[in-house]
Amino acid sequence: MIANTLQSVAYRQSLHSMQQQLLLANADLQQQAMQDGLTGIANRRRFDQCLQQELQRSARSNTPLSLVMLDIDRFKLYNDYYGHQTGDDALKTLANCLSEVLKRQGDIAARYGGEEFALILPDSSLEDAMNVSKKIQQLLQEAAIEHKHSDVSKLLTVSIGCCSLIADIKTLKLVS
Known part of the structure; x- marks a missing residue:
């Protein structure tokens, strides 16, 4: 039971970390979608x-x-x-x-x-x-x-x- 609880906690931490990475990647993609790739100003x-x-x-x-x-x-x-x-x-x-x-x-x-x-x-x-x-x-x-x-x-x-x-x-x- 303790092993299952520890595994569950580790799984939730891993999931939270992946969610944070996904949010950062999504924000970066959104920024790139609004910026001209050559000049760096808005597109x-x-x-x-x-x-x-x-x-x-x-x-x-x-x-x-x-x-x-x-x-x-x-x-x-x-x-x-x-x-x-x-x-x-x-x-x-x-x-x-x-x-x-x-x-x-x-x-x-x-x-x-x-x-x-x-x-x-x-x-x-x-x-x-x-x-x-x-x-x-x-x-x-x-x-x-x-x-x-x-x-x-x-x-x-x-x-x-x-x-x-x-x-x-x-x-x-x-x-x-």
Whole structure:
């Protein structure tokens, strides 16, 4: 009877340990599922989730929400001339610039597509979004990534669009 009890205790401890390992592995997988593998910032799935949450928050709290979209200019030409590894390095550099600019909790930088990125800036006006955009362009210019075959500049550049709104709860219900 004592042997059975000891065996049962050991079994429960082993089961508890395996459950903890499984929970940690699941949390790690969930994190990986929301992060861009190349750049380390949020991926499109995470962006979509955050945008929906922030739109709802904006509607509830009647506060502005800004969105910034970025696209690397002439990136296909860049990849064709410098190669995909160098292109990946450029994507990582831009992601680092985005992360460096975003200081507030709740701000999200995400890789939206191949060479497209997006920022979600809760409780931010259009002017705030434009200021963030200018800082990104400045950091990218300081990075001085050569782009000989661009008709825009001899350095890697991005085109940026900004918008800001206060979400309407009635409109959100139609979207959901």
